[in-house]
Amino acid sequence: MVLEQEAVEETRVAESVLCADVGSLWTRAALIDQVDGLYRFVACGEARTTIEQPTSNVMVGIREAVQDIQLASDRALVSATDDGEIRILVPEDESGEGVDVFLATTSAFSPxxxxxxxxxxxxxxxxxxxxxxxxxxxxxxxxxxxxxxxxxxxxxxxxxxxxxxxxxxxxxxxxxxxxxxxxxxxxxxxxxxxxxxxxxxxxxxxxxxxxxxxxxxxxxxxxxxxxxxxxxxxxxxxxxxxxxxxxxxxxxxxxxxRVARIPGFGALQAWSQAQVQPTATAQAQAVEWLAKQVGRRIVLVDIGAENSQIVATDAHFFRSIVRPGEGLGFSLPRVLEKVGLEAVYRWMPGLMPERDLHSLLVHRSWYPHLRPATRDALWLEQAVARVVAQRLVTALSPSLPETFLDNSGNLVCDYLIGTGAVIRHAPQPAQALLLLLDAFQPSGVVHLMRDRLGLLPALGMLSQNEPVAVGDLLAHNVLESLGTAVVLSGPMKPGKEVLHFRMRYPDGGTYTVTVEAGRLYREYLPPGVRLELELRPVRKVDVGLGPGHAARVQVTGGTVGLVIDARGRPLPSQETLVEQRRQVHEWLLYVGG
Amino acid sequence: MWVDNTRQYIPDEVAVFPRVRVQHERLLKTPGQVLARIGQFVQPHDVVAQAPGRLRVHVVDVAKELDVKPKAALKAITVEPGQTVKENDLLAQQSGLFRRRKVVAPVGGRVLQVDNQGRVLLQTMAEGETLRAGLRGKVINLMPRFGVVIESTGAFVQGVWGNGQNRVGVLRVLASSPNGTVSPEQFDVSVRGNVVVAGRTVSPEVLEAATQARVQGLIVASLRPELLELARKQEYAVVVTDGVHNEGMAPPIFEILRRCDGQEVVVNAIFNPGRPRLRPEILIPEPSTEGVPVFRPGRPLQVGDVVRIVAPPLLGRVGVVRTPWAGRGILESGLEVNGCEVTLPDGSVHFVALHAVERLTGAKLVTSQAS
Structure with missing residues (x-):
């Protein structure tokens, strides 16, 4: 995200900040420190959340996550007293041990x-x-x-x-x-x-x-x-x-x-310089702050273990929806009950029989902390995430202003940001990008990002307490840019030419591609590169400016690059499950997932 | 200042003890009265605590029952708010040309309100919670208003799924090996009242045959997802020890059950999907507690721990931890995770994600390398 640093008032009070987010399954911690006068992300750690017997104290999980950071950064952040109590070292001392500020968010409670x-x-x-x-x-x-x-x-x-x-x-x-x-x-x-x-x-x-x-x-x-x-x-x-x-x-x-009743809350609040906040509130604050800074339309989706969230905001509008009990953890059986198994299988690439997919889903609901070990397990988790995200979009759409919708009711936004373990940990960035594209089915030109480090709750807290830190961090790609998608809308008869586009490189060179309907295209465009794209759609095909209208747009690169989505809408589009799964597999291959 | 930089991992664990003292917390969901005493020996069906039922509301739609309009129903209602009624007391009556129609209280309670739609709201008391011991043992601690801690001694195995039933019977191992299966024909009169160990998996026919044979319980390594609902409906206790992927039974679990064949067993098939550490339990009790170690859950993963791998591609395999903290590694899915090294019985060593191991606490396993 391009954020002008001058936009944020330049007052850097704290030297270093340690942030923790206690989720229902995982606890994450991140260390932010000043390097050459600017805030930078240093390291992060992750551990199982400890709210169940025999370790029903969130501080145990936080300590484990912080120890990851200590090991990575070779820096002491916490100390243990003789009686075993763990203390945070505040403020940061002259030798660089400890931190100035600790901030915490949590979602480890029932709604x-x-x-x-x-x-x-x-x-x-x-x-x-x-x-x-x-x-x-x-x-x-x-x-x-x-x-x-x-x-x-x-x-x-x-x-x-x-x-x-x-x-x-x-x-x-x-x-x-x-x-x-x-x-x-x-x-x-x-x-x-x-x-x-x-x-x-x-x-x-x-x-x-x-x-x-x-x-x-x-x-x-x-x-x-x-x-x-x-x-x-x-x-x-x-x-x-x-x-x-x-x-x-x-x-x-x-x-x-709820928040003040999580086990170990007393110690957590004692560490924290600000009131421990619900994660969804902090994330919404982060996105709202961003939208105001950049003056663009931003949509955020978070697919968590027990809750999911969607936020749509720009300079004038803000809407956040949290769906408790809709996630990929213990709540998975409830989600499957609501949507039906076939809705998930339609997004599942590969040939694994449905019977085995069902076993994988049940197994996952028994062991929700499992990170997918095989390709099929990974794809299945991403398939469920698509369905959960689609439900969020459906819930959000009626309350969106016209600026967020095209004539067909598809979502329009400038930035689409994904977070939650399934998006954050997707081993191929293209998997995360395709998940977001499939779930949201936006139209026009959209820049896709993911919160790879799980820092959005921290950014939200910082936006209230140390906004200059948010500016510094975003200016240095704390959110991973996946790339830009150009989504075509209108009649998409497979095989028919629907768009000619020309990429104009900064050195003057050009590259022209003809796009056929029904397909996805991926072009190499590395992170940090911005270039002009000339789009010439055929009659009735829309790239965001109206049917048949040519456009010149600035696109931003990313770990995936530039993606042209000419698949048509709505998705999934095939009638039979077998055919649909084959097509989903093809799409994944097109973008390199 | 001392900085603890050792990274430890406390894994999920399943008790698999040939002989152990286990302390079980038995707690009410809401505060109530503890009935058991410290030092008392309890049987599985003994009530150890009780909570009063909560207040509930019961709506009697008089207009609907008399098939009249609300106004007429209001005229027919004979009770007033605040009045106490017993079950079958008259709530409303309407005299017709040929017969008198009545509406009586389906339950006893207090009339809370008569609304303008011709409905009577009765405030009733729901049945309270009765907490049973679930296992055989001795009450060693009381948790005032909530429950007890019971200590049991014997062979103790936890499963991964249960159908909620609690039964006592004689253990009968019908499967010949951890991967063996049983047929419906084996469920004859000789297994009546038994808790049957059925091996790798069972078919719907076996579940039905077990009902016909009036078994007290069924212990099976895995159950296909589509059979879970059927198993949930059975009146006997069903415990799944390993999973849903047609896994064989973990050898240490099968070995304990095989050794206890013919002994009395208590099966408490509790399962709560939101509380992963609340697992179904199988206890083969013994009276002596002398020299028997106590199961203390929650210690970090250590070298020599017997673990079960709960994620593919080694799903269901049991091995021994060689290195509890083996740093980062990449899985087949492409994900980078923290892992440990596990030696399988054939001597092969594998990097396994930490979150994908479950300690079989108390189990012994000999690997070819270790031997």
Whole structure:
């Protein structure tokens, strides 16, 4: 990513930063230090997360990951006291041992269960935008409460949902009401009934969102029975500002009820100079910060072990969706139940019989920490990741503004960034690139990247605490550039010529290629190289400027290079599973995966 | 200042002990009352702790049951919020021209609300949690309000998957070798009440034959994924010791089971996919605890540890750790990982990813190189 360093205020306070991200399966640590006055990535380490017996203390995993860094950098970062307690060496001393700052993020907890009540559908939507941005599972939404009914359902139905799901949080949102409305009264009645199902200490926390005059009635009544947070609306307040404030309120709850309860949290927080943050929040902050700096449309996808996340943002828009329980770890069986096995097999290259693929999937769900040892296991993991990412795109699309969509509803963005172990560890960069292309099926010209070092959560934390460090790191390719994809849309009859493109090298030389429909092309374009590409599509074929319109674009190289995607949409495109798997294999070979 | 730069790896582990003292935590999901005492000897089905049931709601749709509109249902309802009702007490009645129709309480409870749709919300108490010992042993510690620690002595083997049942029977090894299989015909009257060791894998017919023969349990090395659901439905205990890839049984596991043939065995086929260290258990109890070592999980991988490889291409093979920390290596998939060196029984040495080994703690294995 090209980031002008002048864009970031030049104040480098800390000499060195150690960051840790405690995931549900893996704990990663990374050391960032100043070299010649600029922040640079030094080393990273990884270890199993330790939240289960017999080692239910996240600090054990962190220590292991940090030891990787100590070994690689030959630098002491932690020390052990005589009684076995591990301490972080802060600040960095004159000999270069220790670090100045430690920051931590985590996703090693279960999501909060939430029910949203709203006066109007728009109120519920606002709450959902905030709640779905982080580790929450919305187990019910009820709108328009009148006479103890919520829309088409009665109080009994609501109570049955409460009984079944046992939510941790109840949201009530009324952005317009100035006085105690029937919806507010229905909410109070519902809450009163819901409370009868809980032990007093376990009652759900209530978040009240509304105008001061309304909350003046509601808050005292709720406060008597439940823990309650109120989000007061300023007159005429709405839109992004409100979502952000709801998100902050919810994040506070998440911290209190989940983050702060992970085993070993006390020691983790004691090490950290800032509050330990949920990983998804930090990642979203990183991408939002980036989008503002570069003024481009960025989409991030994270396929984790237990959660997945998608973020779409530019200078004016921000949307993040976290899907708890949709990942490649213990949650894999639930994902397969939702999508069906064939949806996964359609993205599986090779000839391994379906029966054996099924065995591999079950085996993987029993041993989710396993890194794929064979090619088939690797491809299968990447196939599942495509399906999980597609589900994220489907969830995101309805809330995207026009600037992120083309006329056919395909995603349009300038940067597409992938993270999560399956993308990060893909041994061939082309596998990561193709995974992102297949899952997102974007159109136009897009620069693809991956967070190979797993530093995005750290970048998010740094963007709040030490933004100059983020600028330094990004300017020095902390995100791996996979390359640029030019995706053609329009009629793609296999074998028919659909595009002529000319690469113009900085030394004046040119290279012309004719592209046939139905295929992928890969051209060598190493990282750091930018050159001009002249695109001349045939009539009805679109490279992002409208059907048949020629274009000159600047493309950036990467570990894969330049990829022209003339496969057509939607994918997968073959009817039979056998044919589809053969084609997926061909695509992989085209790009060198 | 002392800086610990030794890199250690604590692997997943499966207990495979011919003789050991094992301490099992048995905990309630929610706080309750511990019934067992320290020093008490417990049998698998003894209740060691109980938690009260949580409050639940039961909705009786009077309008639907009487097939009338909500307004009419409200008129027919004879109970009021706050009122306590017993099972079969009258909730509503409607007099018709020829007969009187009634709606009675399906469960006892307190009337929480009568909503305007003609439904009665009954607050009931769900059945509480009853925690059984699961294994035979002695209670050595109490966890106030949550449960107990039970110490058992004997041969002890953990599996990788179980169908949730808990059974006691006589161990009967029908398979002739770790790779041997059994046929449905072998499940005759002679295996009634037994826990059968069925070798490498079983067919659906064998699962059915085991039901007919009224076995108490079935121990098998691997089960095809499509059979897991069928196995889950069986009333006898099913424990898978190795995996889903048609693996043979790990030789140390088979050897322990073979040696205990004919003895009483307790099978606790617990399985929780979200808690990998909660594994199904097979215990062949013995009364004496003298000189028997205690199983203490959680130590780092060491030279000489017997391990099972849980990822292809050596999936299911059992070997001995030669080098616990062999640095970085590249797998067939192209991934670069931290690994260890494992010597297989034929003497060959292989680099294996650390995350792909599972220690068979307590197992002994002789490799040709070691011998």
């Amino acid at each position: 909060l269960k939430v029910i949203v009540f709203g006066e109007r559908p728009a109120d519920v939507s606002v709450a959902l935008l905030a709640v779905q941005s982080t580790y929450a599972r919305v187990v019910g939404t009820f709108v328009d409460g009148r006479d103890d009914r919520w829309g088409d359902v009665g109080m009994a139905d609501v109570i049955q949902v409460v009984d079944r799901e046992r939510p941790d949080v109840l949201f009530f949102v009324s952005t317009e009401a100035l006085d105690l409305t029937s919806a507010a009264q229905s909410f109070l009645n519902t809450l009163q009934l819901a409370n009868t199902l809980y032990d007093v200490r376990e009652r759900p926390t209530v978040v009240l969102v509304g105008q001061n005059s309304l909350l003046g009635h509601l808050f005292p009544a709720v406060e008597e029975t439940n823990a309650v947070q109120k989000v007061l609306l300023a007159p005429e307040e709405g839109g992004g500002g409100l979502v952000r404030r709801l998100f902050d309120a919810f994040n506070e709850l998440l911290h209190e009820r």
